[in-house]
Amino acid sequence: MTAHLELSDVSASFNGFKAVNGLSLKVEKGELRCLIGPNGAGKTTALDLICGKTVPSGGSIRFKGIELGRHDDYQIARSGVGRKFQVPSVFRQLTVRENLEVAYCKRNGVLANLLRWAHSADSDGLDKLAEFVGLSDQLNVPAAHLSHGQTQWLEIALLLAQDAELILLDEPTAGMTVQETQKTADICNRLKGKHTIIVVEHDMGFVKAIGDIISVMHQGKLLAEGPVAEIENNPKVKQVYLGSVGISGA
Amino acid sequence: MMSKRTMRQVFVYGAVCLAIFLLPMLINDDFLLNRFARYLVLAMVSMALALSWGYAGILNLGQAMSFGLGSYCMAMALKLRTIPVHTGSEGLPDFMVWNNVEALPWFWKPFYSMPFAIAAGIIGPMIVSAILAWFMFRGRVTGVYVAIITLATLVVVNLVIIDQQWATGGFNGITDLAQLELFGITFDAYSATTYYLIAICLTVCLFLALAVTKSKAGLILQAIRDQEDRVRFFGYDVALFKTMVFCISAGIAGLAGMLYTIVMEFASPTFLGVQLSLSIVIWCAVGGRQSLVGALLGAILVAGMQGALSESEVFLDTWTLVMGALFVLVVLFLPNGIASLGEKLTEKFGGRRATPEPAKRGNSIARSTKLAEGK
Numbered sequence: 001m002t003a004h005l006e007l008s009d010v011s012a013s014f015n016g017f018k019a020v021n022g023l024s025l026k027v028e029k030g031e032l033r034c035l036i037g038p039n040g041a042g043k044t045t046a047l048d049l050i051c052g053k054t055v056p057s058g059g060s061i062r063f064k065g066i067e068l069g070r071h072d073d074y075q076i077a078r079s080g081v082g083r084k085f086q087v088p089s090v091f092r093q094l095t096v097r098e099n100l101e102v103a104y105c106k107r108n109g110v111l112a113n114l115l116r117w118a119h120s121a122d123s124d125g126l127d128k129l130a131e132f133v134g135l136s137d138q139l140n141v142p143a144a145h146l147s148h149g150q151t152q153w154l155e156i157a158l159l160l161a162q163d164a165e166l167i168l169l170d171e172p173t174a175g176m177t178v179q180e181t182q183k184t185a186d187i188c189n190r191l192k193g194k195h196t197i198i199v200v201e202h203d204m205g206f207v208k209a210i211g212d213i214i215s216v217m218h219q220g221k222l223l224a225e226g227p228v229a230e231i232e233n234n235p236k237v238k239q240v241y242l243g244s245v246g247i248s249g250a
Numbered sequence: 251m252m253s254k255r256t257m258r259q260v261f262v263y264g265a266v267c268l269a270i271f272l273l274p275m276l277i278n279d280d281f282l283l284n285r286f287a288r289y290l291v292l293a294m295v296s297m298a299l300a301l302s303w304g305y306a307g308i309l310n311l312g313q314a315m316s317f318g319l320g321s322y323c324m325a326m327a328l329k330l331r332t333i334p335v336h337t338g339s340e341g342l343p344d345f346m347v348w349n350n351v352e353a354l355p356w357f358w359k360p361f362y363s364m365p366f367a368i369a370a371g372i373i374g375p376m377i378v379s380a381i382l383a384w385f386m387f388r389g390r391v392t393g394v395y396v397a398i399i400t401l402a403t404l405v406v407v408n409l410v411i412i413d414q415q416w417a418t419g420g421f422n423g424i425t426d427l428a429q430l431e432l433f434g435i436t437f438d439a440y441s442a443t444t445y446y447l448i449a450i451c452l453t454v455c456l457f458l459a460l461a462v463t464k465s466k467a468g469l470i471l472q473a474i475r476d477q478e479d480r481v482r483f484f485g486y487d488v489a490l491f492k493t494m495v496f497c498i499s500a501g502i503a504g505l506a507g508m509l510y511t512i513v514m515e516f517a518s519p520t521f522l523g524v525q526l527s528l529s530i531v532i533w534c535a536v537g538g539r540q541s542l543v544g545a546l547l548g549a550i551l552v553a554g555m556q557g558a559l560s561e562s563e564v565f566l567d568t569w570t571l572v573m574g575a576l577f578v579l580v581v582l583f584l585p586n587g588i589a590s591l592g593e594k595l596t597e598k599f600g601g602r603r604a605t606p607e608p609a610k611r612g613n614s615i616a617r618s619t620k621l622a623e624g625k
């Protein structure tokens with residue numbers, strides 16, 4: 001059987017600088033994979049490559065057996081790839097509810113959306129989503145008025161509304177309190193199995209709470225891959241994290 | 251199932267349209283009525299611009315192109331209707347005779363049919379805009395570059411029309427037109443009939459545009475205005491949505507152009523001139539580009555003031571200066587135009603929960619810089 005997502009020998013170069021250099025990665029359906037690595041290792045770029053934000057300069061990316069490299073970003077999204085960006089990216093002028101409605105995209109066509117009212121009945125589940133991430137009191141508040149943590153939550157809720165098969169989370173807990181981080185871990189665990197998820201994260205506590213297998217990136221390449229315990233004791237990994245504090249200090 | 255906000259909007263929009271329909275009862279002067287009819291037409295274009303600029307962030311500096319194309323379609327049809335009365339021996343429009351044209355150009359011929367002309371006046375600008383939009387938005391051109399490209403296209407079309415005098419009447423445009431007759435009704439430019447025709451078209455277009463903004467597509471357009479890239483990652487083909495709204499806006503502008511020919515009784519290259527096109531942007535900004543009815547009232551107000559000032563003896567030389575100052579003041583202090591005054595008032599007296607203060611100021615600054623960037 002082929003993996004749900006398979007990257008083989010993928011590269012991305014910016015003016016000759018290879019941010020991702022021959023990366024190979026296999027993620028099975030329903031798996032939650034953590035992607036870690038020092039700053040500048042190319043983790044964000046790897047996610048950019050998968051969701052079509054950056055065009056690969058070589059290699060192949062296959063999702064459900066289909067080559068993604070030839071497709072536009074919106075087509076890749078339609079095939080079932082959802083993305084949370086490192087810098088929280090929501091529609092600031094729209095209210096929380098409107099944000100969720102935009103993300104709820106069962107039908108993408110222009111005509112279908114022109115002939116349908118916003119605030120329609122089939123999006124009622126969105127209120128529950130807002131409740132789920134603790135934003136039900138803010139439903140009619142413009143997203144610009146949310147705090148940083150709330151914005152993170154909103155973007156996570158957007159991904160849930162989008163209901164993508166493959167979810168890419170870039171540092172979802174940045175700027176969150178311990179409790180909020182815990183809640184994010186809960187969400188990830190609930191989604192595990194139903195969605196295939198790749199999480200880029202620095203917080204080792206968080207990674208331990210959610211991760212099965214960890215992939216470590218360094219200088220655009222895959223450095224190591226394995227269960228948490230194995231990775232923590234891997235000498236190569238220790239070395240790139242400068243040995244001193246171990247990977248939990250990254 | 252309408253939200254409170256939508257209901258309030260429908261109420262305000264309905265009230266404005268009602269006032270427009272009642273106006274002729276207060277005016278006995280045909281001359282004045284014609285002038286108001288003219289303002290209504292301009293209000294229609296301004297509203298069309300609000301749809302693409304205010305809701306989707308597409309600053310179309312060439313809005314007058316669609317307007318002008320529409321006005322020429324109507325002028326061609328009405329010119330052909332005068333032929334038994336006006337022409338020389340060849341049965342040609344007068345200016346063609348002066349230009350030594352032998353036979354009616356092929357693209358004039360379909361305009362013998364009024365239904366064709368009306369369809370062409372709306373669909374023609376939509377097709378031209380669709381092609382332009384497709385190239386711009388497929389190539390992911392955004393912001394200021396959209397403004398530059400649309401303006402440049404306007405200038406090119408304008409020059410072509412001026413240059414091809416034998417077929418377009420050149421600088422003079424197309425003059426000495428017949429009066430429009432539809433369903434046995436004659437539309438005299440200086441009559442309440444024409445005024446009502448325009449009022450009906452304006453009302454229909456206004457509510458059509460409102461429906462677009464209230465659809466899910468309208469919401470997606472606003473999301474595109476906010477963060478175009480993010481929308482793509484939800485699987486929407488952003489270029490297609492932008493092309494759609496750009497074309498609807500062009501269609502409304504084309505219809506307005508046709509009506510303009512009817513009230514002015516001629517078509518001229520100034521109808522697709524840079525000056526008019528930039529004026530539309532000013533009306534829209536002053537009225538409030540994020541409110542359809544705001545843009546509409548902005549056009550009536552500013553165009554009305556332009557008219558009054560340019561005719562008064564005191565401001566004869568300085569009226570453009572006064573208009574410019576007004577524009578600058580509005581952009582500085584009311585980045586969302588006069589319409590935002592209305593919003594602020596309803597918020598204050600409508601007992602709605604006040605929005606948190608701190609983010610607000612930053613927001614309005616962000617909006618005014620966005621305005622400067624042409625978003």
Ligand SMILES: Nc1ncnc2c1ncn2[C@@H]1O[C@H](COP(=O)(O)OP(=O)(O)O)[C@@H](O)[C@H]1O
Nearest residue numbers: 014018019037038039040041042043044045046
């Ligand atoms: N658009 C870009 N242009 C040029 N260099 C880039 C671009 N995006 C990322 N890089 C570079 O690629 C490297 C990897 O970046 P990134 O993928 O963001 O790392 P990480 O997310 O692992 O911290 C960095 O050195 C960064 O400077």
Ligand SMILES: [Mg+2]
Nearest residue numbers: 043044045086
């Ligand atoms: Mg990163």
